[in-house]
Amino acid sequence: xxxxxxxxxxxxxxxxxxxxxxxxxxxxxxxxxxxxxxxxxxxxxxxxxxxxxxxxxxxxxxxxxxxxxxxxxxxxxxxxxxxxxxxxxxxxxxxxxxxxxxxxxxxxxxxxxxxxxxxxxxxxxxxxxxxxxxxxxxxxxxxxxxxxxxxxxxxxxxxxxxxxxxxxxxxxxxxxxxxxxxxxxxxxxxxxxxxxxxxxxxxxxxxxxxxxxxxxxxxxxxxxxxxxxxxxxxxxxxxxxxxxxxxxxxxxxxxxxxxxxxxxxxxxx
Numbered sequence: 001x002x003x004x005x006x007x008x009x010x011x012x013x014x015x016x017x018x019x020x021x022x023x024x025x026x027x028x029x030x031x032x033x034x035x036x037x038x039x040x041x042x043x044x045x046x047x048x049x050x051x052x053x054x055x056x057x058x059x060x061x062x063x064x065x066x067x068x069x070x071x072x073x074x075x076x077x078x079x080x081x082x083x084x085x086x087x088x089x090x091x092x093x094x095x096x097x098x099x100x101x102x103x104x105x106x107x108x109x110x111x112x113x114x115x116x117x118x119x120x121x122x123x124x125x126x127x128x129x130x131x132x133x134x135x136x137x138x139x140x141x142x143x144x145x146x147x148x149x150x151x152x153x154x155x156x157x158x159x160x161x162x163x164x165x166x167x168x169x170x171x172x173x174x175x176x177x178x179x180x181x182x183x184x185x186x187x188x189x190x191x192x193x194x195x196x197x198x199x200x201x202x203x204x205x206x207x208x209x210x211x212x213x214x215x216x217x218x219x220x221x222x223x224x225x226x227x228x229x230x231x232x233x234x235x236x237x238x239x240x241x242x243x244x245x246x247x248x249x250x251x252x253x254x255x256x257x258x259x260x261x262x263x264x265x266x267x268x269x
Contacts, residue, residue, distance in 0.1 A: 006032035013038070014046055015077060020058040039081030044070070044091045045114070070094040071102075078106050086135075089114040092142065097122040104129040111161075114140040127151040131158045138162075138188070144169035149178045156182035164188035169195075176200035180207020190215040198222040198229065205232045212236065218243035 010022060010033050018038055023030040032038075048055055049070060056068040065072060070091060078085060085107045090099065095116050103110070110133045115126060123145040130136060130151065136159040144167050145151055155162050163186060165179070171194050179186070186208045196219045205211075214233060217240050222229065224244030233239045 003028070003032055003035075007035045007037055010035070011038045011040070015042065015044065015073075016047055016055050019073070019076065020055065020062050024062060034080055036080070036082045036084045039077055040085055041087040042077050042081070042085050043087070043089045044073075045089045047091070049073075049091050049094055071096070071099055074099055074102065078103065081107075083107055084109060086110060087112040089140075090116055092116045097125055100126070100129055104132045108132065109135055111135050112138040112140075112164075115142065117142045118145075120146065123147075127154045130154050134158060134160075136162055138164035138166070140166040140190075142168065144171075144175065148175050152178040152182040162186075166190040166192075168193045171196045171200050171204075173200055173203070176203040177207075179204050184208055185210050187211060188213040191219060192217045194219050196221045198226065201229065202232065205229075213238040215240040216244055217241065220245055220247060222246060 006029065010018065010029075013022065018033055022033040049068075050056065051068055059065070059073065060068045063072075063076075083106050085103075086109055088103055088107065088110060090103075090113075093116065095118075097118065100115065103113075113133065113136065118126070123143070124147045126141075126145050127147055127150045130139070131154050136155070139155070139162070162183065165183065165186060165188070168191065169175075171191060176199075179189075180203055184207055187210055189204070189208065189211055190213075192215050194216075196216065198221070201216070201222055214236050215238075216224065219241075222244060223246050224241030
């Protein structure tokens with residue numbers, strides 16, 4: 001089979017096959033598997049990265065490593081792509097701030113990045129990393145960093161093509177204002193499983209008027225069937241609000257002064 005055909009086929013394989021299987025079949029397959037086109041989309045969440053998994057055992061064996069580390073895998077995949085990766089979905093576990101920093105330095109063409117939950121001391125660094133992702137279009141966060149305002153501002157200043165945000169958290173008034181002020185050109189917004197009040201939702205809808213896809217599935221804090229909200233989202237091509245509730249029926253508690261805070265569906269507001 002011609003080299004370009006092999007590359008086309010291999011570019012559709014998962015990282016497990018590309019890293020520990022295909023390159024070890026024959027010279028022609030190895031050459032094709034080393035083509036940068038095969039390493040543009042790095043989805044590590046499809047891999048079983050537990051140390052005792054078949055993939056990790058095969059990886060350490062094939063590359064004569066004393067033990068498996070995600071950092072070693074990350075560096076291998078980025079180097080084989082010759083720094084041309086456009087998408088990275090970091091694993092939900094095993095990712096360090098050093099891994100994120102390495103990717104931000106070595107992959108200047110990133111357009112889509114998925115970041116797992118980080119420690120409180122690490123998550124605040126995300127806003128600095130995005131400054132290097134000039135081509136960034138989509139950012140997925142498993143949790144909202146405490147300095148979300150700074151993050152949104154840095155995205156606005158450095159990522160001119162940014163149009164997609166996915167995050168699950170407690171969306172406070174300052175967060176909604178940050179989205180409306182710094183990310184008004186959002187076309188895709190996913191706030192699934194977030195604590196989101198009607199007031200904050202309206203701020204977002206009034207500020208982000210170019211939204212084409214909005215997912216608020218399983219959010220707590222507003223009634224998804226309220227007329228005012230439905231009227232606001234009527235121009236959005238794809239709107240999902242299944243499972244939205246004003247409050248979580250089985251576990252909620254209010255302070256004496258609601259404005260001082262409440263614990264609701266696992267989120268603090």
